[in-house]
Amino acid sequence: MTIIACTIDAIEPLTPTVNRVLLTPLTPISYQSGQYLQLCLSEEDKRPFSIASHEGSLQIELHIGAAETDQYSSQALAHLQQLFAAKQPVLTEIGLGEAQLRTDSVRPLILLAGGTGFSYIYSIAQTLAKQNIQRPVSAYWGVRDVEALYHHPEMQQWASSNQHFKFIPVVQNPTADWAGRTGLVHQAVLDDFASLADYDIYIAGPFAMAGVVREAFLQHGAERENMFCDAFAYI
């Protein structure tokens, strides 16, 4: 895989624990919505992050969760902050993964994100919105706390302007004033669909969630070849 140097244009907080990182590749690149890149912390240490921007975008957006307890992300963010301060580019590998949006399918879609897995479904949702696709889309985003729903208004706006697009945020630990869905995000999908047999399902989130979802959705009728999730390769 070719190493691509990218300028770091911005690092800005989306929530107290999630940062948006904007990169511009210094050489022409292409990627598909739903793919990821690897940040090269060193020659041996490369960490995957979903690309939040849609294919064709010249600037690449990442959403990096950086809770202190999450070394995987916080070390990657520290690496980026150090390079940003020194005005140096970051090395990346771009356009990885097998879970990109299949535009040749006619099946309805379920997009399922846990936490920062939202980055992945955000990229796919943007492409679907741009292409004005007529396939029904149900986008589920599960978070532990309401404050983690950083693009909530934007997703709601898409949903209200497109009759085929549903957005369902699911909060695990709701506050008293949360009127939406609660619990684990995959359970909301299981509750809403009698069978998943007819759907293309795109999944991103913590590895533990991916494992649980794979088993539960297969038992609920999903076809393995219509489930797309790069985390499956890691578990």
Ligand SMILES: Cc1cc2nc3c(=O)[nH]c(=O)nc-3n(C[C@H](O)[C@H](O)[C@H](O)COP(=O)(O)OP(=O)(O)OC[C@H]3O[C@@H](n4cnc5c(N)ncnc54)[C@H](O)[C@@H]3O)c2cc1C
């Ligand atoms: C290809 C690839 C791409 C990646 N991209 C990114 C990225 O863009 N940004 C990033 O920060 N990290 C990324 N990672 C790393 C990793 O996936 C994230 O650290 C992880 O998704 C972070 O989850 P979270 O802490 O935000 O979710 P959490 O806050 O832990 O969970 C969010 C929700 O997920 C569901 N959930 C969580 N655990 C379970 C469970 N055990 N069972 C059922 N449901 C559960 C619940 O609904 C929960 O509310 C990537 C990893 C890979 C392999």
